Amino acid sequence: MVYKVKDSYVNSFGPSMKPVIKVKSGSVVTLHTLDCFSNQIKDESTLVTEIDFSKINPATGPIFVENSKRGDALKVRILDIEVADRGVVAVIPGGGVLGSMVKKPVTRICTIKDGYAMLNGVKIKCIPMIGVIGVAGDEDVSCGVPGRHGGNMDTNLIRKGAILYLPVFRDGALFAVGDLHAVMGDGEVCVTGCEVSGKVTLELDVIKNLAPSWPVLEFGENYYLLVSHEDINKAFREGIKLAVKILEHSLGISWEDAYMLASLVVDLEISQVVDPKKTVRIKIPKKYVKIEQLLEAIRMQIL
Amino acid sequence: MVYKVKDSYVNSFGPSMKPVIKVKSGSVVTLHTLDCFSNQIKDESTLVTEIDFSKINPATGPIFVENSKRGDALKVRILDIEVADRGVVAVIPGGGVLGSMVKKPVTRICTIKDGYAMLNGVKIKCIPMIGVIGVAGDEDVSCGVPGRHGGNMDTNLIRKGAILYLPVFRDGALFAVGDLHAVMGDGEVCVTGCEVSGKVTLELDVIKNLAPSWPVLEFGENYYLLVSHEDINKAFREGIKLAVKILEHSLGISWEDAYMLASLVVDLEISQVVDPKKTVRIKIPKKYVKIEQLLEAIRMQIL
Numbered sequence: 001m002v003y004k005v006k007d008s009y010v011n012s013f014g015p016s017m018k019p020v021i022k023v024k025s026g027s028v029v030t031l032h033t034l035d036c037f038s039n040q041i042k043d044e045s046t047l048v049t050e051i052d053f054s055k056i057n058p059a060t061g062p063i064f065v066e067n068s069k070r071g072d073a074l075k076v077r078i079l080d081i082e083v084a085d086r087g088v089v090a091v092i093p094g095g096g097v098l099g100s101m102v103k104k105p106v107t108r109i110c111t112i113k114d115g116y117a118m119l120n121g122v123k124i125k126c127i128p129m130i131g132v133i134g135v136a137g138d139e140d141v142s143c144g145v146p147g148r149h150g151g152n153m154d155t156n157l158i159r160k161g162a163i164l165y166l167p168v169f170r171d172g173a174l175f176a177v178g179d180l181h182a183v184m185g186d187g188e189v190c191v192t193g194c195e196v197s198g199k200v201t202l203e204l205d206v207i208k209n210l211a212p213s214w215p216v217l218e219f220g221e222n223y224y225l226l227v228s229h230e231d232i233n234k235a236f237r238e239g240i241k242l243a244v245k246i247l248e249h250s251l252g253i254s255w256e257d258a259y260m261l262a263s264l265v266v267d268l269e270i271s272q273v274v275d276p277k278k279t280v281r282i283k284i285p286k287k288y289v290k291i292e293q294l295l296e297a298i299r300m301q302i303l
Numbered sequence: 304m305v306y307k308v309k310d311s312y313v314n315s316f317g318p319s320m321k322p323v324i325k326v327k328s329g330s331v332v333t334l335h336t337l338d339c340f341s342n343q344i345k346d347e348s349t350l351v352t353e354i355d356f357s358k359i360n361p362a363t364g365p366i367f368v369e370n371s372k373r374g375d376a377l378k379v380r381i382l383d384i385e386v387a388d389r390g391v392v393a394v395i396p397g398g399g400v401l402g403s404m405v406k407k408p409v410t411r412i413c414t415i416k417d418g419y420a421m422l423n424g425v426k427i428k429c430i431p432m433i434g435v436i437g438v439a440g441d442e443d444v445s446c447g448v449p450g451r452h453g454g455n456m457d458t459n460l461i462r463k464g465a466i467l468y469l470p471v472f473r474d475g476a477l478f479a480v481g482d483l484h485a486v487m488g489d490g491e492v493c494v495t496g497c498e499v500s501g502k503v504t505l506e507l508d509v510i511k512n513l514a515p516s517w518p519v520l521e522f523g524e525n526y527y528l529l530v531s532h533e534d535i536n537k538a539f540r541e542g543i544k545l546a547v548k549i550l551e552h553s554l555g556i557s558w559e560d561a562y563m564l565a566s567l568v569v570d571l572e573i574s575q576v577v578d579p580k581k582t583v584r585i586k587i588p589k590k591y592v593k594i595e596q597l598l599e600a601i602r603m604q605i606l
Contacts, residue, residue: 089563097543098562106559117567120560122591124567183567186586189543190566232535236576240400240492256409257423259401260392263493264420264427264486268573273539283489288425 002201006032009058010176013149014140017174019064025206028079031060035195036131036179041088047105048090057143057152059132061176065204071302072168073207073295074135074175080201081128081160085112087182087194089119096191096274110182110194117182117194124183130158130200131179131193134215136170143178145276146228148300150215153226153279154193154272156184163218165291167211167300175204188272210295211302213242223284223294224269228277236268239282242298249297250289261288305504309335312361313479316452317443320477322367328509331382334363338498339434339482344391350408351393360446360455362435364479368507374605375471376510376598377438377478383504384431384463388415390485390497392422399494399577413485413497420485420497427486432462433503434482434496437518439473446481448579449531451603453518456529456582457496457575459487466521468594470514470603478507491575513598514605516545520584526597528585529574535581539571542585545601552600553592564591 008020023029035041037048038055068074087110093102110117110124117124132143134150146153150166158164166173177200184193217224225242229235243266248258265288271279284294311323326332338344340351341358371377390413396405413420413427420427435446437453449456453469461467469476480503487496520527528545532538546569551561568591574582587597 089567091559091562096562096566097540098547101544102559102562104559106557106563108560108563119564119567120556122554122556122560122564124564185565185567185569185571187539187543187569187571188566189569189571190562192563192566194567233576236490237400240490241404244401251425253423253425254409256394256405256407257411257425259394259399259405259493260409260411260495261422261425261427262488263399263491263495264392264422264488264497266488266490266492268488268490268492268576270571270573273536273571 003027003029005029005060005063009060010062011058012140012142013134013151014136016140017062017136019062019172019174022064022066023204024066028201028203029063030199030201031177032199033060033178033180033197034058035088035197037088037195039197041107044107044109047107048092049105057132057179059143059176059178062174064172065175065206068168068173068206069171070169071209071211073210073212074166074168074173075205075207076164077203078160078162079203081180081198083112083128083180083182083196083198087112087117087196089194090192091190097189112182126182127159129156129181129184130177131181133158133164133177135166135168136174138169146279148214152275154188154275155226155279156186157217157219157224165212165216186270188274191274211300212295213298213300218291221286223286225282226279228279230277232278232280235278235280239280243282243284246284246289246294246297250293306330306332308332308363308366312363313365314361315443315445316437316454317439319443320365320439322365322475322477325367325369326507327369331504331506332366333502333504334480335502336363336481336483336500337361338391338500340391340498342500344410347410347412350410351395352408360435360482362446362479362481365477367475368478368509371471371476371509372474373472374512374514376513376515377469377471377476378508378510379467380506381463381465382506384483384501386415386431386483386485386499386501390415390420390499392497393495394493400492415485429485430462432459432484432487433480434484436461436467436480438469438471439477441472449582451517455578457491457578458529458582459489460520460522460527468515468519489573491577494577514603515598516601516603519597521594524589526587526589529582531580531582533580535583538581538583542583546585546587549587549592549597549600553596
C-alpha cells in the first residue's frame with residue numbers, strides 16, 4: 001500500500017513537530033505539497049511583498065517512521081515527483097545574489113506543459129526537484145533554513161531517482177517535504193526557482209546507528225555531502241574535511257594521500273547561495289567508496 | 304604549418320613580456336610546457352618546500368598574434384593536450400582548503416599510462432587540462448594568479464575541444480600557456496592537481512573589437528564566464544551580473560525577466576578555491592545565446 005499525506009503542514013523542523021501518520025520502515029508514501037508561498041500567489045498582479053510571510057515554505061508531514069531512533073539514518077528514495085501545471089517565479093528588492101539591483105518586485109506565472117515551463121515567452125525544460133526535505137532536529141528551525149537535519153537545501157539533484165540519507169535526531173525521525181521546483185539552476189540566484197505545488201512519492205527506510213553528520217545524497221555515479229553554512233568557505237572546508245576522512249577510511253590510505261586524492265577526484269559544487277545558510281555539494285565518485293563505508297566514516301556522535 | 308614554441312618561459316603576464324614568435328590569426332601552434340614546479344621535482348624525496356619557488360608556474364611563450372589590438376578578443380581553440388608519463392601531486396603545510404591540518408609536506412609521483420594516473424596505488428582516469436593560459440594585461444601579474452587576462456584559472460574544462468575567448472590588452476595579445484594537469488577536481492582542494500609537463504596544440508584567431516570583460520569558455524552545450532576574485536561571493540555576484548546582462552541582451556527581455564531566467568537555467572560552478580584569487584564558472588546554456596551576442600553584451604570598455 002501507499003500511504004498518503006495531505007493538508008498537514010509544518011513551518012519548522014524540530015521538537016514542536018506532531019506526527020500526522022506512523023509508517024513502518026520500508027513504506028512508500030505520497031505527500032501532496034503546497035508551493036513555497038503556500039499557494040497564495042494566483043496571478044502576476046500578486047507581488048511577493050504583499051503575501052502573508054508567516055506561511056512561507058510549508059512542508060507536508062510530519063511522518064513518524066517506526067523504529068527510527070536518535071543516531072540512525074533515514075534513507076529516503078525519491079520514486080517520483082509530479083508538479084502542477086503552473087509555477088511562480090519572482091524577484092523582490094533585496095532578494096538573491098543581485099538583490100541590491102532589484103528596483104521593484106515582479107511576479108511571473110509559468111505555465112507548465114509536456115515537461116516544459118514557459119517564462120514570459122522563454123521555453124525551459126523542467127527537471128522537478130525538492131527544495132525542502134528533512135527531519136526534526138534538536139531545536140525548532142524554520143523550513144526556510146538548511147542544516148544538518150536537511151530543511152531548505154534547495155539542491156536540484158534531490159530529484160527522481162536520487163536517494164537522500166538524513167541523520168535521525170528524535171524518535172520516529174519526523175520527516176516532512178515541501179517547496180517543489182519545476183526547474184532551478186545551481187545557485188538559485190534570484191532567490192526563487194519555478195515554485196510549484198505537486199506531489200512526491202518516496203520510500204522511507206531506517207538504517208540503524210549510521211546517522212551521517214550532514215545529509216548525504218546518492219545520485220547517478222556519485223555521492224554528495226550536502227553541507228550548509230552562512231560562510232560558503234566554511235561549508236566547503238567542513239565538506240572537504242569529511243570527504244578526506246571518507247577516502248582515508250574507505251581506501252585505507254594516509255590522510256595526506258586522501259587529501260591529494262580529493263584534489264584529483266572530488267568536485268566542489270553549489271546547491272544554493274541565497275538562503276540564510278548557503279548549501280554546497282561535495283561530490284565523491286562511487287568508484288572510490290561504498291555507502292556503508294561513507295556513512296561509517298562520517299557517523300555523527302550523538303547521544 | 305604548425306608553429307612550435309619550446310624552451311621559452313615567462314613567470315608573469317604583462318608589459319614585460321617579450322614575444323618569441325609572431326603568428327598570423329588562424330595559425331596552429333604547439334607549445335611544449337614544463338610542469339608547475341618547472342620540472343624540479345624528480346622523485347618523492349623532493350619536497351615542495353625545498354625547491355626554488357621563483358620558478359613556480361612557468362608559462363610557455365609569449366606568442367605575438369598579428370593584427371590583434373587592445374579591445375579585440377583572442378579565440379583559442381584547444382585542439383590537443385598531451386601529458387608526460389609522470390605527474391606530481393603534493394601537500395604542503397598551509398596549502399589548500401585544509402592547509403592548517405597539514406602536518407608535513409608530502410610529494411607523490413604518479414605514473415601515467417593508457418590514460419590513467421596511479422596515485423600511491425589508487426587508479427584515476429586522466430582528463431588533461433590547462434591550468435595557466437592567458438595574455439599580457441596592463442600590469443605584470445604572476446602566472447600563479449588568475450584575472451581578466453586569464454592566468455592561473457585552474458579550470459578543468461579548459462581541455463581538448465574547448466574554446467577560450469580572452470580579452471586583448473596589448474598589441475599582439477602576447478599569449479602563453481603552462482601548468483598542465485593530467486587530472487584535477489573542481490576546487491583543486493589540496494592546492495595541486497596531477498602536475499605534468501606536456502604539449503598543447505592550439506588554434507589562435509583574432510575577433511575584432513569584442514574583448515569580453517572576463518574570459519569566456521565554450522565547451523559542449525554551454526558557455527562559461529570565468530570570473531576570479533579573492534572573495535568568492537564577489538566573483539559569483541560579478542558573474543551573475545554579466546549572465547543577466549547577456550540574457551537580457553540576447554533574448555530582448557527585461558532585466559527582471561533575465562534575472563528570473565538566470566535563476567532557472569544558469570548554474571554557479573567552481574573552478575578552484577585555492578589560488579590567490581578564487582575562480583568561479585557561470586554556466587549559460589548555448590540554447591539561450593549565440594557567442595557574438597554574448598561577447599557584445601559583456602564587451603570591455605578599454606581605450
